[in-house]
Amino acid sequence: MKVLIRGAGVAGLTLAHELATRGADVTVVDKRSEIAGNASWQAGGMLAPWCERESAEEAVLTLGRGAADWWDAALTGHVCRRGTLVLAPARDARELDRFGRRTSGFSQLDACEIAALEPALAGRFGRGLYYAGEAHLDPRKALLALRDKLLGIGVRIDFGRCAASGYADVEVDCTGIADRRSELRGVRGEMLILHTGEISLARPVRLLHPRIPVYVVPRSENLFMVGATMIECDAAGPITARSIMELLGAAYALHPAFGEAELVQTGVGVRPAFADNLPRVERDGTNIRINGLYRHGFLLAPAMAGQAADMIFGNPAAKEFALEAHR
Numbered sequence: 001m002k003v004l005i006r007g008a009g010v011a012g013l014t015l016a017h018e019l020a021t022r023g024a025d026v027t028v029v030d031k032r033s034e035i036a037g038n039a040s041w042q043a044g045g046m047l048a049p050w051c052e053r054e055s056a057e058e059a060v061l062t063l064g065r066g067a068a069d070w071w072d073a074a075l076t077g078h079v080c081r082r083g084t085l086v087l088a089p090a091r092d093a094r095e096l097d098r099f100g101r102r103t104s105g106f107s108q109l110d111a112c113e114i115a116a117l118e119p120a121l122a123g124r125f126g127r128g129l130y131y132a133g134e135a136h137l138d139p140r141k142a143l144l145a146l147r148d149k150l151l152g153i154g155v156r157i158d159f160g161r162c163a164a165s166g167y168a169d170v171e172v173d174c175t176g177i178a179d180r181r182s183e184l185r186g187v188r189g190e191m192l193i194l195h196t197g198e199i200s201l202a203r204p205v206r207l208l209h210p211r212i213p214v215y216v217v218p219r220s221e222n223l224f225m226v227g228a229t230m231i232e233c234d235a236a237g238p239i240t241a242r243s244i245m246e247l248l249g250a251a252y253a254l255h256p257a258f259g260e261a262e263l264v265q266t267g268v269g270v271r272p273a274f275a276d277n278l279p280r281v282e283r284d285g286t287n288i289r290i291n292g293l294y295r296h297g298f299l300l301a302p303a304m305a306g307q308a309a310d311m312i313f314g315n316p317a318a319k320e321f322a323l324e325a326h327r
C-alpha cells in the first residue's frame with residue numbers, strides 16, 4: 001500500500017508513523033523547507049485531556065487519554081508524566097472552583113501540598129488543582145525525533161515539495177490551516193519562550209484568569225514556554241506587543257523570577273479548527289483528510305492517525321468508533 005501524506009506537522013507525522021509501523025510504503029511531503037514554523041512547532045506540548053475538558057467536548061477526553069502512551073511507545077523517553085498543576089491568584093479563586101466543576105481527574109491541593117509538588121511556588125498560592133494523570137513533552141524535540149525515526153524505518157520525507165496527485169494508492173491531506181477546502185477557521189496562538197535559571201518547575205502550571213488564562217510549560221535547559229493566546233483569526237504575522245505584555249504579566253504573576261528571565265523567542269501558530277472544535281478524519285474515495293486539531297494536536301493526533309490508518313487498511317470497527325466518539 002503506497003500512501004502519500006501532505007503536511008509534516010503533528011497530524012502528518014503521527015499518521016506516517018502509524019502507517020509505516022503497519023507496513024505501508026509512506027512518503028510525506030511538506031511545502032516548507034523544514035519542520036520549524038508550522039503550528040505544531042509552536043505548541044506547548046501538553047497532553048492534558050482532563051484539563052482541556054474545561055472548554056472541550058467529552059470526545060477530547062475520550063480520544064486524548066491514550067495520547068501519552070502513544071507518544072511514549074513511539075518516542076521512548078520524550079513523555080514527562082508529572083501531571084498538571086492549576087492555580088489562581090487569590091482574587092480569582094472562583095475561577096478555580098469553576099474549572100474544577102467543569103473537569104474531573106484532579107485532587108484539591110492546599111498551600112503545603114503545592115509547595116511539596118513545586119517548591120519554587122511555596123507560599124504563593126493557597127489552593128490548587130492537581131491532575132496527576134496528565135503529561136507533557138517538548139513538541140519540537142518530539143517532531144524532530146519522529147522525523148528521524150520515520151526516516152530510519154524507511155519513510156521518505158521531502159521538504160520544499162507539494163507532490164502532484166496520482167502518486168499513490170491513497171493520499172492524505174494533513175495541511176492544517178492551509179487546507180482551504182471547507183469550513184476550517186484559524187485560531188491564532190501566540191507564545192513566548194523564556195530562559196531563566198532562577199526558578200524550576202517540574203510540570204506545566206496553568207494560571208487561571210477570567211480573561212487571560214495562561215500556562216507555563218517547563219522545558220530542558222532552563223527554558224519555559226509561556227502560552228498561549230486564542231484569537232479568532234488566521235493571520236500568522238508577528239506577535240503583538242499587547243500579547244507579549246499579557247503573557248509576560250501572567251508569567252510574572254506566577255512567579256516574579258520570570259521578570260528577570262530572558263525573552264529568547266516569540267512564536268505564532270494558527271490552529272486549524274472546525275465549528276465544533278473537534279478534529280475530523282474524512283474520506284472521499286482514495287483521498288483522506290485529517291484536520292481540525294485545534295488546540296489538541298499532540299493530544300489527539302495519535303487517535304486521529306489510528307482512525308485514518310484503520311480506514312486505509314479497511315477496519316470497519318474503527319470507523320464506527322470514530323463516529324461514536326464525535327457524537
Ligand SMILES: Cc1cc2nc3c(=O)[nH]c(=O)nc-3n(C[C@H](O)[C@H](O)[C@H](O)COP(=O)(O)OP(=O)(O)OC[C@H]3O[C@@H](n4cnc5c(N)ncnc54)[C@H](O)[C@@H]3O)c2cc1C
Nearest residue numbers: 007009010011031040044045046176189269296297298299
Ligand atoms: C501556541 C500554541 C500552543 C499549542 N499548545 C498545544 C498543546 O499544548 N497541546 C496540544 O495537543 N496542542 C497544542 N496546540 C495545537 C497544535 O499545535 C495544533 O493542533 C497542531 O499543530 C495542528 O497540527 P497540523 O499537523 O494539523 O498542522 P501544522 O502543524 O500546521 O502542519 C501542517 C503542515 O502542512 C504543510 N503544508 C501546508 N500546505 C501544504 C501543501 N500544499 N503541501 C504540502 N505540505 C503543506 C505546512 O507547511 C505544515 O508543515 C497548540 C497550538 C498553538 C498555536
